[in-house]
Amino acid sequence: MTDRQSPVVLRLAGLTKRFGSVLANDAVELDLRRGEILALLGENGAGKTTLMNMLFGHYLPDAGHVEIIGPDGRLAPLPAGHPEAALRAGIGMVHQHFTLAYNLSALDNIVLGAEPLLAWRRDRQAARAKIDAIMARSGLTVALDAPVSQLSVGERQRVEILKALYREARILVLDEPTAVLTPQEADSLFETVGRMAADGLSVIFISHKLREVLAFSHRIEVLRHGRNVGGMATADADETRIARLMVGAETATDPRPPMAPGAPVLELRGVSVAGPDARRSLTGATLEVRAHEIVGIAGVSGNGQSALAALLSGLAEPESGEMRLADAPVARFTPAAFVAAGVGRIPEDRHHEGVVPDMSVAENLVIEALGDPEVSRLGFLRRGAIRARTAEACAEFDVRGPGPYAPVRLLSGGNMQKLILARVFGRAPRLILANQPTRGLDLGAAHAVARRLLEARARGAGVVLISEDLDEILSLADRIVVMHDGGMREAASRDRAAIGLMMAGQAAA
Amino acid sequence: MMRIEPRQPSRVVNVAVPVLAALVSLLLAAIPLALAGADVLAAFRLMWSGVFGSPFAFTETLTRATPLILTGLAAALAFRAKLWNIGGEGQLYLGALAAVALGSGAISAPPAVMIPLVLLAGAAAGAAGMAVPAFLKVRFGADEVVTTLLLNFVILLFVQMMLEGPLQDPMGMGWPQSAPVIEKATLPQLMDRMRVHAGLLIGLGLAVLFHILLTRTTWGMKMRAVGENAPAARHAGIPVTRTLMGAALISGGLAGLAGVGEVAGLKGYLTADLSPGYGYAGIVVAMLARLSPLGTVASALFIAAVFVGADSMSRAIGVSSYLADLVVAIALLCVLIGGFVSRYRIVRVRTGEAP
Numbered sequence: 001m002t003d004r005q006s007p008v009v010l011r012l013a014g015l016t017k018r019f020g021s022v023l024a025n026d027a028v029e030l031d032l033r034r035g036e037i038l039a040l041l042g043e044n045g046a047g048k049t050t051l052m053n054m055l056f057g058h059y060l061p062d063a064g065h066v067e068i069i070g071p072d073g074r075l076a077p078l079p080a081g082h083p084e085a086a087l088r089a090g091i092g093m094v095h096q097h098f099t100l101a102y103n104l105s106a107l108d109n110i111v112l113g114a115e116p117l118l119a120w121r122r123d124r125q126a127a128r129a130k131i132d133a134i135m136a137r138s139g140l141t142v143a144l145d146a147p148v149s150q151l152s153v154g155e156r157q158r159v160e161i162l163k164a165l166y167r168e169a170r171i172l173v174l175d176e177p178t179a180v181l182t183p184q185e186a187d188s189l190f191e192t193v194g195r196m197a198a199d200g201l202s203v204i205f206i207s208h209k210l211r212e213v214l215a216f217s218h219r220i221e222v223l224r225h226g227r228n229v230g231g232m233a234t235a236d237a238d239e240t241r242i243a244r245l246m247v248g249a250e251t252a253t254d255p256r257p258p259m260a261p262g263a264p265v266l267e268l269r270g271v272s273v274a275g276p277d278a279r280r281s282l283t284g285a286t287l288e289v290r291a292h293e294i295v296g297i298a299g300v301s302g303n304g305q306s307a308l309a310a311l312l313s314g315l316a317e318p319e320s321g322e323m324r325l326a327d328a329p330v331a332r333f334t335p336a337a338f339v340a341a342g343v344g345r346i347p348e349d350r351h352h353e354g355v356v357p358d359m360s361v362a363e364n365l366v367i368e369a370l371g372d373p374e375v376s377r378l379g380f381l382r383r384g385a386i387r388a389r390t391a392e393a394c395a396e397f398d399v400r401g402p403g404p405y406a407p408v409r410l411l412s413g414g415n416m417q418k419l420i421l422a423r424v425f426g427r428a429p430r431l432i433l434a435n436q437p438t439r440g441l442d443l444g445a446a447h448a449v450a451r452r453l454l455e456a457r458a459r460g461a462g463v464v465l466i467s468e469d470l471d472e473i474l475s476l477a478d479r480i481v482v483m484h485d486g487g488m489r490e491a492a493s494r495d496r497a498a499i500g501l502m503m504a505g506q507a508a509a
Numbered sequence: 510m511m512r513i514e515p516r517q518p519s520r521v522v523n524v525a526v527p528v529l530a531a532l533v534s535l536l537l538a539a540i541p542l543a544l545a546g547a548d549v550l551a552a553f554r555l556m557w558s559g560v561f562g563s564p565f566a567f568t569e570t571l572t573r574a575t576p577l578i579l580t581g582l583a584a585a586l587a588f589r590a591k592l593w594n595i596g597g598e599g600q601l602y603l604g605a606l607a608a609v610a611l612g613s614g615a616i617s618a619p620p621a622v623m624i625p626l627v628l629l630a631g632a633a634a635g636a637a638g639m640a641v642p643a644f645l646k647v648r649f650g651a652d653e654v655v656t657t658l659l660l661n662f663v664i665l666l667f668v669q670m671m672l673e674g675p676l677q678d679p680m681g682m683g684w685p686q687s688a689p690v691i692e693k694a695t696l697p698q699l700m701d702r703m704r705v706h707a708g709l710l711i712g713l714g715l716a717v718l719f720h721i722l723l724t725r726t727t728w729g730m731k732m733r734a735v736g737e738n739a740p741a742a743r744h745a746g747i748p749v750t751r752t753l754m755g756a757a758l759i760s761g762g763l764a765g766l767a768g769v770g771e772v773a774g775l776k777g778y779l780t781a782d783l784s785p786g787y788g789y790a791g792i793v794v795a796m797l798a799r800l801s802p803l804g805t806v807a808s809a810l811f812i813a814a815v816f817v818g819a820d821s822m823s824r825a826i827g828v829s830s831y832l833a834d835l836v837v838a839i840a841l842l843c844v845l846i847g848g849f850v851s852r853y854r855i856v857r858v859r860t861g862e863a864p
Contacts, residue, residue, distance in 0.1 A: 255523075315743065339746050353740050356737045356738040357737070359733060368742075368746055370747075376727045377728050380727075381725055383725070
């Protein structure tokens with residue numbers, strides 16, 4: 001364990017980063033002492049990864065700077081925006097997604113990049129001896145001659161850490177290191193990290209798993225909306241307190257008029273959807289959404305939300321279980337069939353799935369309705385009718401841009417989202433899937449989205465609102481369902497701390 | 510570090526850059542001409558008169574442009590759907606093969622039946638040639654650049670085999686060529702004593718047709734949506750696979766028609782050197798036209814003019830015909846680079862800035 005007397009080896013001073021209108025980091029402060037394991041906690045989008053990217057020189061901060069201890073034992077500013085300088089200063093980073101060459105051996109991967117590009121010969125014996133010494137000291141052992149493709153995920157992560165140690169990292173950043181590990185592998189990782197910290201290595205690990213943070217860190221720093229919201233020694237921390245810090249404690253105003261729910265518009269009974277991996281799958285999900293009702297889906301991303309969204313968009317077919325829309329079993333799982341059945345879909349990624357950026361505002365508005373008699377006749381587009389409809393929709397939904405025939409890529413994110421709203425709500429859907437509908441939007445556009453969802457609820461639609469922003473869910477949703485590990489559980493109370501615990505996979509308090 | 514950014518559309522740039530590109534290409538072409546000992550100015554004069562010097566010269570340009578319009582349309586439509594059909598050359602030969610298989614005496618009927626039949630058979634054969642790689646792409650994810658390109662060689666060898674086997678002209682004294690296309694299946698000439706044939710009208714008509722289909726119909730909108738952003742098109746309920754297959758069949762069919770025009774409109778019989786790379790040149794035509802069907806007509810005429818002019822120049826002043834190919838290549842590169850410059854600008858980026 002460290003004590004207050006250990007020297008500070010790294011200081012982040014007032015780091016600020018802005019992406020367009022989004023303030024990803026707002027004057028973040030952080031001190032790291034020698035031999036300390038600091039857990040950096042926060043929800044998705046709280047700014048953890050942006051902060052680490054500035055530390056490592058991938059991003060240039062808009063304000064603030066990084067100071068790092070030099071050979072003379074004093075803190076000196078680190079040149080911003082130079083990953084090489086960060087490497088030389090002894091910062092090692094292990095990304096959530098590994099950066100290994102799978103066809104090379106573990107040894108080659110560790111040495112790669114640390115040796116000159118053009119050398120007469122490579123001194124493999126010396127490299128091997130150095131790595132052997134590191135492995136003996138840290139307890140991180142891997143088969144050095146095996147190609148990385150044959151190693152397990154946990155072993156690959158060890159290769160990544162060895163890579164950092166080989167370059168004599170004194171500060172190690174682990175970005176969600178346990179996201180891909182089994183519980184046993186995670187325990188072994190933290191045991192090793194603890195030993196290395198006792199040996200003088202300083203570690204920052206990014207996580208949103210409360211259990212491992214409490215078990216393995218020395219100190220906790222919580223970020224929310226890009227700001228420091230609290231730091232504490234782990235010994236003084238408890239789950240409820242951290243969960244409250246992570247999700248915020250402001251009281252939500254409730255603009256929802258009370259409304260009696262009507263007939264079910266969506267029913268899922270024990271539905272499983274196989275995704276590309278466990279983080280994108282649904283296992284035995286059960287959900288009911290009724291008319292005049294907004295159901296909020298809370299959860300840390302990567303717990304099956306994308307599978308749920310794909311299912312409700314008609315892009316994925318369940319492996320088992322039953323899905324009913326408006327009391328009729330769903331037979332055809334295609335986007336067109338879902339649109340025809342009255343499902344309005346607001347996709348998570350506007351640019352990727354929501355719009356065709358190089359097509360015009362008018363074309364993007366009618367793209368889901370090409371078969372409608374108002375849009376086409378005998379396969380020919382009714383350009384006059386489409387133009388009138390576009391002008392009407394842009395006025396009603398306040399879509400501002402260079403005109404109906406301008407490509408959508410020229411619109412701002414907020415106007416793009418309003419265009420998608422116009423497309424979805426123009427068809428008076430009975431069920432609405434809103435997947436992260438306000439992500440990246442400014443306040444005005446976010447309010448417009450919320451207002452439309454409440455209007456649809458008043459009209460008699462059922463809404464599934466998937467959001468990482470618990471405040472948004474608390475203010476809009478009639479009922480809250482928490483997703484964890486591909487399963488869904490209804491939250492018994494609207495208490496933030498209780499929901500925060502459920503999001504972290506703990507039993508409801 | 511440098512970064513490439515799209516340029517804001519500008520009328521001045523759009524006019525100035527192509528003109529500049531043409532001038533630069535003339536200057537560059539002067540170098541090899543001078544090295545070959547030719548009088549550069551006379552050479553340029555001969556190139557001009559080779560294209561516009563006489564009605565015959567001009568109709569030769571039109572004749573040369575005919576297959577380029579069709580292969581250019583084939584490439585433009587496929588590329589619109591982000592389907593990289595590099596197999597226009599092979600599909601052209603398949604179309605030509607189908608045309609001689611039916612049109613050189615196997616069946617006989619009045620021209621009103623024979624000509625549409627030969628055209629349809631050629632289009633169907635070209636479409637079949639593209640259906641295979643398109644199926645492999647949508648079913649197994651096979652890269653169509655590789656499959657279509659390699660199929661060109663397979664198809665050319667198949668054509669050679671047919672020309673030395675079942676389709677060999679019995680009166681051809683053992684030459685690897687097909688029997689001539691019968692009179693009733695021959696595309697009519699457009700002008701007396703000129704080689705320009707009805708294939709040109711077919712090409713022009715199809716360019717107009719596909720312009721209308723792409724801009725005015727739901728089919729065209731679906732195809733553009735699939736090409737521009739397939740995930741969004743799928744999310745919006747557009748059948749992506751079916752749309753891609755449709756684009757593939759049409760693209761192959763257009764290239765097949767180019768082959769029909771060459772055998773049934775111009776040469777009269779099929780040999781293995783029917784096309785001097787019209788299928789590949791169609792890609793250049795399409796890129797130059799920025800994948801617009803109407804633009805394809807203009808760019809096919811330009812490229813045909815450069816071909817014909819350089820050819821007749823090299824014949825007239827007695828320089829090697831390879832020099833003509835060199836002039837053509839320089840002109841194409843300059844115009845393509847010009848097209849790139851008019852759409853993008855290169856910006857210097859300070860190192861270390863966020864990506």
